[in-house]
Amino acid sequence: MLRVLGAEAIGAPVTLAAGLIGGGRAGIVAGDWPALSPGRGETQAVAVRPGPALWRYAAVMGLSVWHLAGRALMGVQAQPGDGAAWPRSDWLPELAAAIAREILDQPLAIEPEDIAARLPMIGVWAESRLRGASGPVSGGDLVARRGAQDVRLHGRREPYAGFFSVDVWNLSHRTHAGGFTPAITREGFVMGDAVVVLPWDPLRDRILLIEQFRFGPALRRDPQPWLLEPIAGRVDAGEAVEAAARREAREEADLHLRHLFPAVHHYPSPGAVTEFLYLYVGIADLPDGVAGVHGLDGEAEDIRGHLVGRDRLLRMVLQGQITNGPLALLALWLEQKAPDLRRELAAS
Helix, strand or coil: CHHHHCCEEEEEEEEEEEEEECCCCCCCCCCCCCEEEEEEEEEEEEEEECCHHHHHHHHHHCCCCEEECCEEECCCECCCCCCCECCHHHCCHHHHHHHHHHHHCCCCCCCHHHHHHCHHHHHHHHHHHHHHHHCCCCCHHHCCCCCHHHEEEEEEEEEEECCCEEEEEEEEEECCCCCECCCEEEEEEECCCEEEEEEEECCCCEEEEEEEECHHHHHCCCCCCEEEECEEEECCCCCCHHHHHHHHHHHHHCCCCCEEEECCCECCCCCCECCCEEEEEEECCCCCCCCCEECCHHHCCCEEEEEEEHHHHHHHHHCCCCCCHHHHHHHHHHHHHHHHHHHHHHHC
């Protein structure tokens, strides 16, 4: 964090006669900083020479300066803490540093409060980049391995930043002949990683689908913008992918998933969209009457469930009645894998 924030350390660490309380989401959620609790252990602090980057980060993340025993402190809350000790082992420093980089990468013309309003999606995008950098390399042995040196970034700008954002790069990339392309401009629609879950009851051999209004088809003038889909949603910053899948199942269908089987994780539209989808088949109990209307009021979700047999879903896919790509892909995957999944469940 010191390197990211350009804060130069001065001298040796200093020991404060107080422990840290709370703040497990420090640097990930604005304002969730630990508090010092005198008499409850010790805390190591470091003196720094602050610069503009640190002050801008502090303005975005709700960090203020306060004083203790003649020292100016930052990175903790001013009020004495009372509660559980700071969960150091559960803290996510790589994600906190990635979020800091994203904050400092915002143009100086953008006010700190406007950046703070976008922090949930900034965190989602920052962790998506971490997953992307550490994930498996696609293409197997068929595609030559490339590195950062194979893409040259000449300039970038962000003409729009809201819940999603648009990133414009001027770049050159390595050609198959070994040289580089001329400078080209590419626009990317920036979205974070998401999970997609198809609930399946192997005993009844039925599936739960959800139906909801979708703006994209409406914008395209589709006469039926209420689509049949699997359960889906963003992976929150600091959330495990499978935990996000289970959370979305509860929120969108009030379902408890007993088991998750990973399917085909993929980029749905890599030419211009950064979104990466983690697809799962989730094992659930789907008796009559389980489908209902669900969704989060705070997100204006209005989601209706439908129970369909697996064979019917496959017919709908093959007859062109399913226009949601991840749903079609999961239905075809499950058609091939159902016998294997049943054997695995029986053996567990």
